[in-house]
Amino acid sequence: MDPNAAIDIKKSTSRLFVRAPGHGSSLRPIRVVITDLVRQIGFPEDEVAKIEMAVDEACANVVEHAYGATRNWSWEHPDPEIRLTIHTDNNRLVIQINDNGKRFDFAAYRPGNILERIRAMRSGGYGIAIMRQFMDEVEYTSDEMTGNTLRLVKHLKKT
């Protein structure tokens, strides 16, 4: 996939599928798709900002780390791409982000509370802390068949 190509969006009756090059140029168009969608779903602006930032952090991690310096992705999937599947069920927004890059030991990575990190003026570890703080559920799995999957969930609050 051309790193400068536009992202590919497909809709089914219940899901939105996004395929984008695993490249920094994809971050902004992915943010636009996500914010448009969550506004349509009816999330208030403060929640839109949180979801936008969490998804951006997740996709930036794929670009920087999964497909980063070593370019160590599986040879069966030589075309580095980010795939997002978005749907709602049981009053939850579910955003699934897949890549075939280097796996990450997500469960073991505990950068701690973001406010404590900021107060201590530490320079890193904010991306995952932001995802954990801004979303209701964050789950990461990795296997040979499907690659790496990050699942971000936000509950739809009734007003």
Place this chain on the structure above:
Amino acid sequence: MLEITHKPESPGITIILKGHLDAVTAPQLEKQLDDLFRAEHAHIVVDLGCVAFVASAGLRVFLACAKKARRAQRGLALCRLQPQVQQVFELAGMTPLFLIHLAPENAHAALRQRSAAA
């Protein structure tokens, strides 16, 4: 994309940003701020009035800049944060670390006053 322009405001300088501050554009801002620190301006005001999005990579640049400013005893202030950007700073707990003003002239005046009182 991020456009960066400067406006001298002796003894300080305003750095005006336009666009999105994400993982792709943050290194560009980091380099610019490093250059401005080396140029030994008494203080730096960052105008975020035309910045629609700030990712954690952008927050890291501001945090690093705040550390350098503190070490070098230089003034640093942010101004004209759009509501969604202000919210990101608040959600990340970063507002207490910065002087944040509505307009660049207010930010420069506050930094001059602070410097005179020191």
